[in-house]
Amino acid sequence: MRPTLFAVLLVACGGSAATQPEPSTATPTPTATPTPTPTSTPTSTTEAPAAPLSFPTACADKSADVCTPSQAFVDRLCNKAHQDVALALFASGTPFTRMYLRGKMDELVWDEEVLALRFHGVPKGGIQVGTGAGSYDVLRWDGSCSMAVDADMLTKNKPGRPRTAKVKWHRLGDKTQTALIGASDAVKRAYKKRGAECQGAMTGDVSASCEKADGALVDAIVDYMRGGGSVPPPDGL
Numbered sequence: 001m002r003p004t005l006f007a008v009l010l011v012a013c014g015g016s017a018a019t020q021p022e023p024s025t026a027t028p029t030p031t032a033t034p035t036p037t038p039t040s041t042p043t044s045t046t047e048a049p050a051a052p053l054s055f056p057t058a059c060a061d062k063s064a065d066v067c068t069p070s071q072a073f074v075d076r077l078c079n080k081a082h083q084d085v086a087l088a089l090f091a092s093g094t095p096f097t098r099m100y101l102r103g104k105m106d107e108l109v110w111d112e113e114v115l116a117l118r119f120h121g122v123p124k125g126g127i128q129v130g131t132g133a134g135s136y137d138v139l140r141w142d143g144s145c146s147m148a149v150d151a152d153m154l155t156k157n158k159p160g161r162p163r164t165a166k167v168k169w170h171r172l173g174d175k176t177q178t179a180l181i182g183a184s185d186a187v188k189r190a191y192k193k194r195g196a197e198c199q200g201a202m203t204g205d206v207s208a209s210c211e212k213a214d215g216a217l218v219d220a221i222v223d224y225m226r227g228g229g230s231v232p233p234p235d236g237l
Contacts, residue, residue, distance in 0.1 A: 053237045055088065059095055066097040066116040066136075074117045074137065076237040078145035083171035085234045086143035087221075089115055092228050099138065099154040100162055108146055108153075113162035114138035120148060140165035141222070167218045169194075176231050184224040190217040 053076055059067035068074070069089075077085060089096060090113075097116040101108050108114070118137040133151040140146060142165035169177070169191075180187045194217045198210035206214075225231075 052235065055085070055233045056096075057094070064119075066099075066119065067095050068116050068118060069096065071118065073237065077117070077139065078137065078147070081143035081168075081171070082234075082237065083143040083168050084173050084176050084231070085237065086115075086139055086141060087167065087172070087176065087225065088231050088234055089139060090141060091225055091230050093230065097156070098158070099136070099156060100159055102153050102155050105149060105153050106146065107165075108140075108149065109163055111159045111161070111163045112140070113158075113164055114140055114146070114149075114154075116154075117145065119151075141167055143168070143171065164218075164222050166215075167221050169214070169217060169221075179231050180221060180224065180229075183229060184220065186220040187217070187224055190220040193217075 053070075053073050056069040056073055060070040061068070069077070088094075099114050099116050101110055101112045101114070104110055115138060116136055117139055119134060120136070121134045122132050135148040135150055136154060137145060137147050138149055138154075144165070172180075181191055182188075190213070194210070194213040197213040198206055201210060
């Protein structure tokens with residue numbers, strides 16, 4: 001019985017050994033890489049800058065009662081103060097209609113000279129404001145626009161010494177300043193006097209002598225322009 005039992009045990013022990021699987025030789029299937037979906041390039045919404053408007057030299061409507069620049073030019077002009085452009089428009093050789101205040105109205109003063117820019121009539125069936133004579137948008141000597149000025153407050157009759165809004169010297173470009181100083185001895189003297197009194201100050205708290213010298217410079221510029229003087233034409237708006 002011993003040999004038989006021993007043989008059985010040997011067979012049992014040999015049969016219990018685990019068989020190791022053969023390593024796989026199959027080539028793994030590559031995983032497909034998803035193709036990214038192209039995204040559209042966003043369209044720029046930035047508007048191109050508006051093309052400059054040339055300086056006007058003629059009436060927009062020769063048949064109108066007043067001579068004004070084109071409406072497109074007026075719209076651009078009144079977006080902000082344009083001191084250089086105003087000075088050129090008020091030069092004695094331009095055809096645009098001058099008007100004068102018959103009283104004080106808002107920022108406008110008695111006898112102030114302005115330039116007619118646009119007339120607003122009273123629409124039929126519309127609400128009547130003021131006397132019903134309509135109104136004007138006007139340009140002042142300082143380059144600012146006053147809107148909807150009652151037509152009855154304006155006249156074409158020139159007073160003896162028209163007043164002006166204060167010309168802002170520091171708002172004039174270098175080209176215009178140089179031209180004024182070079183063309184007018186009065187402007188040149190007033191400019192030097194202002195420089196000595198104001199010590200480079202342009203705005204803010206200044207001395208009484210500086211204010212006086214600044215006013216003299218403005219007067220010299222206005223007299224020069226009204227006397228047939230000119231400035232380089234602005235590049236446009």
